[in-house]
Structure formats: C-alpha cells, structure tokens
Amino acid sequence: MPDTPALQSSLHAELAAQLDQLATDGLTRRRRTLDSCCQPLAVVDGRELISFCSNDYLGLASDAGLIEAACAGARRWGVGSGASHLVSGHLLPHQALEERLAEFTGFPRALLFSTGYMANLGIVAALAGRGDAVFADKLNHASLIDAVRLSGAESRRYAHGDLVALERLLAASSARRKLILTDAVFSMDGDLAPLPGLLELAERFDAWLLVDDAHGFGVLGAQGRGSLAHFDLPSSERIVYMGTLGKAAGGSGAFVAGSQTLIEWLLQRARTYIFTTASSPLMACALLASLDLIEAGDARREHLRQLTGRLHAGLAATRWRLLASSTAIQPVMIGDNHETLAVADALYERGLWVAAIRPPTVPKGSARLRISLTAAHSFEQVDKLVAALRELA
Numbered sequence: 245m246p247d248t249p250a251l252q253s254s255l256h257a258e259l260a261a262q263l264d265q266l267a268t269d270g271l272t273r274r275r276r277t278l279d280s281c282c283q284p285l286a287v288v289d290g291r292e293l294i295s296f297c298s299n300d301y302l303g304l305a306s307d308a309g310l311i312e313a314a315c316a317g318a319r320r321w322g323v324g325s326g327a328s329h330l331v332s333g334h335l336l337p338h339q340a341l342e343e344r345l346a347e348f349t350g351f352p353r354a355l356l357f358s359t360g361y362m363a364n365l366g367i368v369a370a371l372a373g374r375g376d377a378v379f380a381d382k383l384n385h386a387s388l389i390d391a392v393r394l395s396g397a398e399s400r401r402y403a404h405g406d407l408v409a410l411e412r413l414l415a416a417s418s419a420r421r422k423l424i425l426t427d428a429v430f431s432m433d434g435d436l437a438p439l440p441g442l443l444e445l446a447e448r449f450d451a452w453l454l455v456d457d458a459h460g461f462g463v464l465g466a467q468g469r470g471s472l473a474h475f476d477l478p479s480s481e482r483i484v485y486m487g488t489l490g491k492a493a494g495g496s497g498a499f500v501a502g503s504q505t506l507i508e509w510l511l512q513r514a515r516t517y518i519f520t521t522a523s524s525p526l527m528a529c530a531l532l533a534s535l536d537l538i539e540a541g542d543a544r545r546e547h548l549r550q551l552t553g554r555l556h557a558g559l560a561a562t563r564w565r566l567l568a569s570s571t572a573i574q575p576v577m578i579g580d581n582h583e584t585l586a587v588a589d590a591l592y593e594r595g596l597w598v599a600a601i602r603p604p605t606v607p608k609g610s611a612r613l614r615i616s617l618t619a620a621h622s623f624e625q626v627d628k629l630v631a632a633l634r635e636l637a
C-alpha cells in the first residue's frame with residue numbers, strides 16, 4: 245500500500261531518495277517468500293527452484309528426527325520460555341543442551357544465546373570496554389564489527405588473515421586488555437582463519453581469542469566438532485568459542501563455550517544474555533537431537549565434500565573465478581554489482597537460486613555469487629548448476 249500524502253514529509257522524501265540511490269547502485273535487496281521448508285528444492289511463486297542459498301550445511305533444518313524432537317519438546321515443555329534465563333526462563337532442556345555443547349566442544353562450560361548476532365554483541369561488550377583494544381580481521385562478520393562499536397573499546401583492524409600485521413598491532417598496543425576477534429570460516433569467502441597462528445599470538449601477547457565458528461561448527465573437524473578440532477588445537481583458557489545453531493545445526497540460536505570463570509562472567513555480565521527472553525524450550529529439544537545427528541554425521545560431511553569437489557572440477561578452466569575455499573561456501577567472484585545481479589537473475593530464470601552478495605556485506609567492488617552447498621543436495625543438482633554457469637560463461 246502506498247503511503248498517504250500526509251506521510252510524504254521531508255523525512256520520507258529523504259528516505260525515498262536514498263532508496264532510489266540504492267537501486268541506481270544495484271544495491272537494492274529483495275526478499276522472496278518461500279512456500280516450502282528449508283531444503284534444496286524451494287517453491288517460490290508456485291515455481292520449483294534448486295536453492296544454493298541456505299546455510300543448512302548438513303540438511304538438518306527440516307530433518308524428520310528434529311521435527312519429531314521439536315513436537316515432543318513442545319508437548320512436554322510448551323512453546324514459550326516466558327522469561328529470561330536468569331529470571332525463570334532456564335528450563336531443563338536449555339540446561340541439558342548447554343551441558344551437551346560443552347562436552348561436544350571440549351570446554352568446561354557453555355552458555356546459550358538466542359542468536360549468534362546477540363552472542364557476539366554480548367561477549368565482546370562484556371570482555372572489552374574503554375581502555376581496552378580489540379583486534380579484528382577486516383573480513384569479520386557484521387555482528388563482530390557491531391560488537392566492537394558497542395563495546396567502546398579501541399578498534400584495530402588487520403588485513404584479512406595477516407598474522408604479521410596483527411603481530412605488529414599487538415606489539416604496539418599498550419591497552420589494558422586485548423581481545424582478538426575472528427571468523428573461523430569467513431562467511432562470504434569460505435576460507436579459514438589461521439587459528440594456530442592466532443592462538444600463538446594470543447598466548448604471546450596475553451590476549452583473549454574469540455573464535456566465531458558459525459560456519460565451522462557441525463561441518464569441520466572430527467564428528468563436526470568445529471574449526472578448533474579441524475586444526476587440532478590444544479585447549480586453551482584464552483579461547484572464547486562461539487558457535488551458532490541456525491546453520492549446520494538446523495535450528496536457531498548460538499552458544500559460547502570456554503572456561504568456568506569466563507562463562508560465569510558472561511552469565512553475570514553479557515547484556516544480550518541477561519535482557520532477553522530465553523529461546524523456546526522446543527528449540528533446545530530439537531537441537532539436542534541435532535547434536536546426535538551432527539556427531540554421527542560423517543556420511544553427510546563426506547557427501548558435502550564430494551559435492552564441493554564436483555563443483556570445483558566443473559567450473560575449473562571456465563571464466564568463472566571460484567575463490568580458494570574448501571568449505572561448503574563457494575563464492576564466484578564477479579566484482580560489479582549489476583553484473584552479479586544479472587548472472588543471479590539468469591540462473592534464477594533457469595530454476596537455480598544463488599544469492600548475489602553485494603556491499604556492504606562484502607567490500608566495494610567484490611560483489612559475488614555465494615553458492616552454498618549442503619549435504620541434502622544431490623550430484624545431479626550440482627551438475628545442473630555447473631551446466632548453467634558454463635552456458636552463461
């Protein structure tokens with residue numbers, strides 16, 4: 245419905261002009277409404293599309309076992325938690341999930357958050373403030389960038405994955421407390437942070453190391469235990485491990501794992517933990533079932549690896565530039581916003597749904613297609629995408 249003339253004040257005219265500018269720059273975002281659950285075959289406007297957009301890496305979001313666990317959970321525990329964790333919203337399934345997550349990731353204790361975005365805001369602001377310094381990879385997720393702003397700590401950003409640059413910044417800092425922040429798997433590039441080197445620097449300069457494993461948890465490492473397991477890192481008291489539950493785990497929410505003292509501090513001090521309603525207990529029930537499937541999910545992870553290899557082989561020696569990623573996130577670098585949109589639209593016409601990622605999600609001039617593969621895709625579906633991209637090249 246159009247706004248009434250009375251609403252077309254100068255405030256609205258200003259927004260309208262800015263919206264026009266977004267369109268001119270090829271930056272307008274469009275959402276589509278799905279008439280299907282999260283799975284490779286999506287139904288949009290009555291059309292079936294093969295979707296390569298979701299972060300449901302293990303294909304668990306609409307798994308029958310998780311649905312059953314959620315239904316049973318709702319019957320036993322109801323739908324809402326009714327309050328924040330520290331008031332009366334912390335139910336037995338939440339507690340069981342925290343204990344299971346701590347055990348699964350190998351840390352003394354874990355704490356649930358309602359979303360990964362909120363976890364990052366809460367953790368960083370609870371650990372760093374005025375007089376402290378935060379050292380962040382330039383390609384970190386928006387939630388980590390916002391977290392630094394919220395904390396009020398001094399922000400130092402280092403070139404993507406550049407340990408030498410980080411070492412220089414750490415050596416030059418006289419901040420009271422230091423905190424290094426990194427995505428473990430970079431969400432729009434699919435490459436891995438140099439975690440062993442980062443941990444070594446954290447030890448040497450007495451800093452905390454926050455590892456955001458949104459895209460590694462469930463996918464990487466033995467039994468899907470995540471990026472730290474992938475690198476076989478020794479457990480360290482200075483690691484703050486954040487994992488999300490809305491991607492490979494197929495549900496929603498997030499957790500942070502670490503030492504007893506760290507977790508107790510976050511429970512007492514992280515404002516995005518304290519001042520929000522606890523997630524639904526039925527979600528905790530579904531996630532407990534999800535952890536069993538993740539742990540026993542080697543076949544899913546192996547299939548995902550094979551799909552990734554197949555995509556790479558299919559697009560090698562074409563004009564498409566795949567980034568050096570070995571994970572399920574496979575970006576095709578294009579650069580120009582309009583061209584990226586045009587390619588995504590052409591794929592969509594052919595029944596293939598791939599996200600066109602543009603600034604500010606990625607740096608200016610680095611618009612790309614972000615192909616994301618899941619264990620629920622078939623070889624045939626990936627072959628169709630490869631064939632369409634070869635044709636469009």
Ligand SMILES: *Cc1c(COP(=O)(O)O)cnc(C)c1O
Nearest residue numbers: 359360361385387431458488490
């Ligand atoms: C998705 C994502 C988040 C946010 O997690 P939500 O649970 O979706 O809020 C945080 N960090 C990274 C790297 C992500 O990709």
